[in-house]
Amino acid sequence: MESVKNAIEIRNVTKDYGDFKLDSISFDVPEGSVCGFIGQNGAGKTTTIKLLLDVRAKDAGEIYVFGRDMSKEGAAVREDIGVVFDEMGFNEYLTSKDINIIMRNIYKNWDEKAFFDYLKRFALPTKKKCGDFSRGMRMKLQIAVALSHNAKLLVMDEPTSGLDPIVRHEILEIFREFVLEEDHTILLSTHITSDLEQIADEIVFINAGKIVLKGNKDELIENHGILRCKKDERSNISDSLIVSEEDNSFGIQLLVNDRSACEKLYPKCVIEPATIEQIMLGYVSSPKRG
Amino acid sequence: MRGLIIKDLMSFRKRLAVVVFVTVAVLIMAVMFSISAKSGNLYQMTIPGPDTTEQEAEYAKEVMSFAFMVLMILPMGAVGDTAKNILFEDRKSGFTAVTSVTPLTVRQRVLSKIITICGLYLAGAVLSIVISSLVSLFTDLVTFRQLFAVVIIGFSICLIYTFLMFDIGIILNGSEMYSETFALLIILLAIFGMNIKNIISLIKAGDNFASVIIEQAKNVTAVVLDRAYVFLIIACVLGFISYFVTVAVAAKKREVI
The missing domain is CATH 3.30.70 (Alpha-Beta Plaits)
Structure with missing residues (x-):
């Protein structure tokens, strides 16, 4: 039997901030799955994501994405990772057209056609400054960017929080399409558990810096x-x-x-x-x- | 890396109108200034007469040439205003978080900022030099060589100031206001240190304060204009130090650039 390949492997990762400690957490996300990363505010979800992406330095432990050590090859591996934060980070004076120009000069695999197709699909204007976008439009713009450089892994930190149900549904639909490709994986951090009931295959539950529960979603619900x-x-x-x-x-x-x-x-x-x-x-x- | 430079240059677009306005205003003011200094009201001030002593007329000429020189670095300042804000603008908007998850290394991110800072100031300096060359045709107050030296010094000091701001912003994770204040303070302290002898003689000057200060300004200006390259060398050295220090700090601290 062929063994399951993991897109993400986190082994005994620790990060101590003094007032908060991520305490030797370990979990895997199988390739081709949607993993819901849940926990209350301040539980350590964002810290874990930042450590995973090698944006922050860990104190101990190992993190592998697609089998590659993030602390050594982080920058190169990020070429295959699309990231969506809960806040849009683009400067407010930039238009979607500007973002396309910037990103095609950052990502080797930037797909301009895919980006404009997503903009069209999301009904996002190309010449309007993104500072004038609504929250829903900002999230869609981030998702369009994350999906337009042929990423194999989407890492999202509260992408649907504060969005109305229609936009949320639309975004979840995009995620479903993304994982239709068998090597595409999603790590979705959220506290909106109803979203996960719709799309997640795996659940990792973190509380106060510790993983308290992890496993197949259906099995967890079944048990x-x-x-x-x-x-x-x-x-x-x-x-x-x-x-x-x-x-x-x-x-x-x-x-x-x-x-x-x-x-x-x-x-x-x-x-x-x-x-x-x-x-x-x-x-x-x-x-x-x- | 090219993407980040392009992004920072895009932030310059919103200041384009200000730069054009300042450049045109400086050009007009400089032409009017030089015409007036040649044959208008300013010229009258430089001629000894019943109300003006020879020394006062000489001072007026000196003050006018200082004013003229300062005028020439304004266009560069207008362009450079974008450069000094590029680090803090990204922090405010959250673009630092965006770049930190791209395939760009810390080294590339720091280098892109330094290239943009140098590039913007260089563009400003070229603008100032072009205006200086035009304006020098209309005046005898200052030569093009002097104006060129002033622009080089202005360019170097702006770079030094921005690199200091950049370093303070990254090493101490300081805010824009904090970094600006400290960078300015360091430069002022350096100027104060270099001129300590002059300051002491000014304090001792008593009634001759005006003549001593004008004389000192003349001497300092002559020395400084002759050694503009020293400022440029200091700026270049600081640029290199900035790059290596900020790369090391940013790689350790993360999320600062």
Whole structure:
């Protein structure tokens, strides 16, 4: 059987800022997949992305993109990476035409035709200053740039935050098209979990600088569940199955990490599949009370 | 790297109107100034008469030639205003984040900035030299050689100032205002240090203050104009130091360019 090739390999990466520490994180993103990188604000998503791109220097660990060491070959590897930040970084006086001129002189593989096709598709004006663009237009412009130099990996930091549902849907559609090519990979950092439910194959969940959960999205959703029971039934449920619990007026709601086991062990309890958001909230909320 | 230079030159577009305005204004003022100094009101001030002593007339000539020289470096200043802001403009807009994820190395990013800074000031200097050569045809106050030397000195000081700003901005991660203030302070301190003897004799001059200061200005100007190349050498050396230091610092600190 052919082994899975990883587009991204992060091994025991540490970065200590004093007041925040990215604590020996490790995860892989298989080639051809969409990996949702989730976590609350300040969890370490942006730091991880910057370390991944070798924009910031790590204290320890190893990062490989397409099997190449980023600390040694970062600049060359970035030729194959398209990056989208939550804020557009282009100077406000630049037009899309100007950006095309700049980028074709930066990227070896810049595809001018693809860029203008994306502009047309996104209905972005070519002669208007990008400082006059709306937030949605700015994000689309960044995405057009990221997709126009034949990148094999898209790394995006909160690309859909603050966008209206129609624009978000449009952008997610573009991402879907991008990963139709089997060697194309996306690392999508977001806290909008509904986006990930639509497009992600893998989920990496970071909290307070540590990876708390990672794996196939469908498996995570399949394994986790929301178990509802009465307060007096709580003591019957094994602590090892419980991720978090929440009291409400009707009883207790538990996030469990093995839904099928719970269904067998507690047939009288109501167990529903958990959403990514519920899983994330469960792991972020204070440890289980019991 | 070429892409970054092009981007920085694009930022010059928005200042083009100012540069054209300053250049035309300087040209007109310089022509009017030289005509007036040849046969108009300014000329009257340079002739000893009942209200003007010979020494005062001499001072008036000196002051006029200083003013003329300063006028010649204004077009270069207008072009160079873009150069001194190119680092901070990128930080404000977030373009630093964009370039840091491109295939460009830190070395290329620093070099592109230094090339742009030098290029813009050089363009400004050429503009100032062209105007100087035109204007020198109309006046006897200063020679083209003197104006050329003034432009070279202005060009060198602008470069030194911008490199200092650039270094402070990168090494200390300073803001635009912070870097500008410190660069200016360093240059002023250097000028103060070089002229400490003159300053002491000025303090001791008492009632002769005016004549001493004019005499000193004449001497300093003569010496400086003769050694314009020294300023250029200092600017070049600082440029090289700037490049190597900022590359080393930027590679270590990251996200500063």
